[in-house]
Amino acid sequence: MEISTTSTRRLKKEFFQRETLKVAENLIGSVLAVKDEKGNVLRGIINETEAYIEEDEASHSFNGKSNRNYVMFEEAGHCYVYLIYGMYFCANVVTEKENRGSAVLLRSLIPIEGKEYMKYRRKTDNEKILSNGPGKLCMAMGITREMNGVDLVNSGKIWIEEGVSPAKIKKKRRIGISKNTEVDWRFLGEF
DNA sequence: TATTGGATCGCC
DNA sequence: GCGATCCAATAG
Numbered sequence: 355m356e357i358s359t360t361s362t363r364r365l366k367k368e369f370f371q372r373e374t375l376k377v378a379e380n381l382i383g384s385v386l387a388v389k390d391e392k393g394n395v396l397r398g399i400i401n402e403t404e405a406y407i408e409e410d411e412a413s414h415s416f417n418g419k420s421n422r423n424y425v426m427f428e429e430a431g432h433c434y435v436y437l438i439y440g441m442y443f444c445a446n447v448v449t450e451k452e453n454r455g456s457a458v459l460l461r462s463l464i465p466i467e468g469k470e471y472m473k474y475r476r477k478t479d480n481e482k483i484l485s486n487g488p489g490k491l492c493m494a495m496g497i498t499r500e501m502n503g504v505d506l507v508n509s510g511k512i513w514i515e516e517g518v519s520p521a522k523i524k525k526k527r528r529i530g531i532s533k534n535t536e537v538d539w540r541f542l543g544e545f
Numbered sequence: 546t547a548t549t550g551g552a553t554c555g556c557c
Numbered sequence: 558g559c560g561a562t563c564c565a566a567t568a569g
Contacts, residue, residue: 404552412552414565422565440563442553459552489553530552 363515367507370430374449375539378405378458379525381447382543385517386463388495389510394471396495398463398485399517401543404528406446408455411533415455425503426455433512435492435502442489445497447506447514462486464545465494520545 365384370377387397406413406426414423414436425434426448434446434457446457463485465472472484472494485494492498497512506513520543528540 406552414552417566420565436552437563439551439553439561441561444552446552461552487553493554528552532551 365431365506365514365516367429367431370447370449370507371451372449374405374407374456374458377447377449378403378539379523379541381458381460381514382523382541383517383520383545385466385515386460386491386495386512387515388497388512390468390471390496394468396465396468396471397515398465398467398472398491398495399543399545400460400462400514401464401520401545402460402462402486403541404459404461405539405541406457406459407450410537412528412531412535413455413457415457419455423455426457427453428503429505431505431507433501433504433506433509435497435499437499438489443492443498444488445492445495445501459488460491461488461540463491463494471496518545 381400381403384400389395408415415426419427429452430449432448438444445460448457450456465484476484476494485491522544524542525538526540
């Protein structure tokens, strides 16, 4: 069966053009979808995000546009993928208006579709640890540097859909950073 | 040009 | 707790 990638359930540009903290919070419960090279669709519910804005010392965009981070300054809804620690990728969704370096880091997913492909990519059968981390999420979904700059609003490879409403969203301090650690810009969904 | 350390993960 | 492994940012 062919699964539509132009569903009305897909999140539109207007969703991402809002304030980064709102987007980060409202992405909890949304569904990240990727179509892999064989046409398999992998889906997972976003259950953890972090917000990064231009005035934020912890953000890649803090020192302005560069060859690495330029996608953060593109139109809302684009996908910013970067390599971390030489071996993992992290996926972000660009927010707010063009030329503003802001994005939401996708930190964790609850796998819902295509789990067998995620298990293969992650080399584990343990569903609990398939995509519960920014690097693991990218590995499970097959997100690499090729997805950097892709528009989630139009792409047939990667997009975000409306999902479920979380029972609760907890706000915590962001992790893995050394600057601006006091703000509660990390969102964790409970379902 | 050289050095350092990072929005991580998995294994010890 | 530590090594893997790349590369952007910074210092010299």
